Amino acid sequence: MGAGCLISVYMVEFRDQILLEPESKPTEVYRQYQSEVISIVPLLSGGPSIYTNNLDVARQVISGAHKTSFTKPEYASEALLLWGMNLIAADGDIWRKHRRVMGPAFSNRLYEYVWNESIRTFNEMLASDGWLDKKSIDVPIVQRITFKFALFIIGKCAFGLSFKWSEPPTGPDGTLSLQEALRLTTDTFLTMILTPKWAFKLPIERLRKAKQAHDQLLGFMQEQVDERKKEIRNGTSQRDDVFTRLVQANEDEESKFRLGDDELIGNVFIMLFAGHETTAHTLAATLGFLAYHSEIQEEVYEHILFVIGKTRDPVWDDFNKLEKVIAVFFESLRLFPSGHVMIREAREDTVLTVPNLGGLEGTRGIPVSKGTEVVVDMIGVQYNSRYFDEPEKFKPSRWYGVPAESEMFTAFSVGPRACLGRKFGMTESIAFLTLLLRGWRVEPLLSGGETKEQWKQRVLDAELVITLGVANMPIRFTRRN
Numbered sequence: 001m002g003a004g005c006l007i008s009v010y011m012v013e014f015r016d017q018i019l020l021e022p023e024s025k026p027t028e029v030y031r032q033y034q035s036e037v038i039s040i041v042p043l044l045s046g047g048p049s050i051y052t053n054n055l056d057v058a059r060q061v062i063s064g065a066h067k068t069s070f071t072k073p074e075y076a077s078e079a080l081l082l083w084g085m086n087l088i089a090a091d092g093d094i095w096r097k098h099r100r101v102m103g104p105a106f107s108n109r110l111y112e113y114v115w116n117e118s119i120r121t122f123n124e125m126l127a128s129d130g131w132l133d134k135k136s137i138d139v140p141i142v143q144r145i146t147f148k149f150a151l152f153i154i155g156k157c158a159f160g161l162s163f164k165w166s167e168p169p170t171g172p173d174g175t176l177s178l179q180e181a182l183r184l185t186t187d188t189f190l191t192m193i194l195t196p197k198w199a200f201k202l203p204i205e206r207l208r209k210a211k212q213a214h215d216q217l218l219g220f221m222q223e224q225v226d227e228r229k230k231e232i233r234n235g236t237s238q239r240d241d242v243f244t245r246l247v248q249a250n251e252d253e254e255s256k257f258r259l260g261d262d263e264l265i266g267n268v269f270i271m272l273f274a275g276h277e278t279t280a281h282t283l284a285a286t287l288g289f290l291a292y293h294s295e296i297q298e299e300v301y302e303h304i305l306f307v308i309g310k311t312r313d314p315v316w317d318d319f320n321k322l323e324k325v326i327a328v329f330f331e332s333l334r335l336f337p338s339g340h341v342m343i344r345e346a347r348e349d350t351v352l353t354v355p356n357l358g359g360l361e362g363t364r365g366i367p368v369s370k371g372t373e374v375v376v377d378m379i380g381v382q383y384n385s386r387y388f389d390e391p392e393k394f395k396p397s398r399w400y401g402v403p404a405e406s407e408m409f410t411a412f413s414v415g416p417r418a419c420l421g422r423k424f425g426m427t428e429s430i431a432f433l434t435l436l437l438r439g440w441r442v443e444p445l446l447s448g449g450e451t452k453e454q455w456k457q458r459v460l461d462a463e464l465v466i467t468l469g470v471a472n473m474p475i476r477f478t479r480r481n
């Protein structure tokens with residue numbers, strides 16, 4: 001294995017080119033140059049970055065292992081420190097300390113709680129939004145439902161907040177409800193990170209509101225840490241949310257491994273960033289694919305009836321049996337991997353082992369100098385024909401019989417730094433989809449004289465915000481029987 005050369009591609013803006021041009025296939029650039037590792041050199045400014053759609057290369061850079069030569073770039077981590085150090089921003093020993101406390105919180109007991117809250121929230125949504133007495137409901141932007149649902153579940157099951165689907169955004173005295181504070185905090189996430197501190201003093205309504213929501217929620221969380229500690233120490237804690245479990249796990253640690261209150265809060269807040277948009281986008285994409293592929297939707301419907309029948313609410317024990325619901329969720333996430341890039345930086349001069357050019361068997365080493373950015377292109381990985389036959393096709397059957405936690409499914413990343421919230425996100429999604437698909441047929445909501453094909457092109461197109469998702473998705477829900 002000798003040191004090899006690296007294909008360099010000169011582009012004005014690489015990510016725009018692969019993601020946003022409707023005609024470009026996600027992995028075209030790798031196919032064109034017959035290489036799964038490419039150096040992208042921006043024409044206008046900045047240094048080269050190495051992009052890869054190969055999982056073996058990905059494993060070398062994202063593992064987070066003790067002796068790894070790669071780390072999260074400082075600029076990316078710093079942006080995530082708004083509420084305190086946390087698992088996503090941390091690296092090395094600090095990451096291990098955070099994972100030690102965070103890991104035990106994500107247990108089966110939590111998932112059962114997430115499952116039950118998802119069922120409760122779904123039923124509350126039907127009752128509050130007037131679905132119960134309608135035969136058909138047109139929803140011009142289905143993301144309005146999926147984002148609210150995902151926010152509710154994070155709010156309830158991660159933060160331990162209790163709120164109602166129909167609650168008004170502000171109280172009589174003008175204070176924000178916790179639900180509204182959480183929504184605003186999520187919506188203004190980037191604003192809070194990118195705006196300099198002094199700008200919040202300016203008379204700009206959007207900034208004032210963002211700050212108000214952030215401060216109100218932070219104040220609430222600080223009170224809650226003390227309350228939870230007291231309950232745990234007195235043995236009176238009855239709560240099941242992640243926040244309580246974190247405080248509990250932290251109390252159980254020897255003092256040298258304990259996290260500070262700000263770190264506990266930082267970890268709860270980071271779940272908003274990591275778990276809200278990602279899950280909501282994937283649910284919207286799943287509904288879009290099922291609306292278009294009505295025959296697959298019918299197959300999944302029959303499967304749901306087979307597993308839980310027509311009347312009873314699904315229980316947590318049903319989760320693993322609902323394998324076709326899991327399969328459509330997996331396949332939609334594969335085609336729209338909402339965590340679409342994982343960025344790392346070489347902390348020293350090193351060598352990456354990469355596949356040979358032109359699809360030839362074997363590997364070669366390429367030198368990577370200190371400071372070089374390496375980007376695991378998750379869209380490229382998920383559309384790589386090395387891993388999937390007909391990668392551009394929506395084919396949920398490729399996942400039939402694959403267990404929910406299998407490493408064969410890689411869109412939650414792989415290795416020790418893979419998504420900690422994978423089962424959390426899947427639990428709420430499978431509960432939501434199971435109830436929705438059992439009760440309602442999902443159809444494209446066509447506009448004017450639009451055909452189903454035109455609808456597909458209009459809405460199943462990628463849109464990139466922080467995470468990757470489909471465009472605003474118009475859906476008609478028609479009651480079954």
Ligand code: HEM
Binds near residue numbers: 099275343
């Ligand atoms: C469809 C939904 C989701 C997708 C596609 C997703 C994807 C990912 C990916 C790709 C990573 C690795 C990022 C990197 O290494 O740079 C990650 C990490 C993480 N995710 Fe998720 N995620 C989802 C839902 C969630 C949820 C619901 C939560 C929390 C409740 C969550 C919490 C986390 C955390 C804490 C990490 C950092 C793990 C570590 O570094 O040790 N995620 N996620």
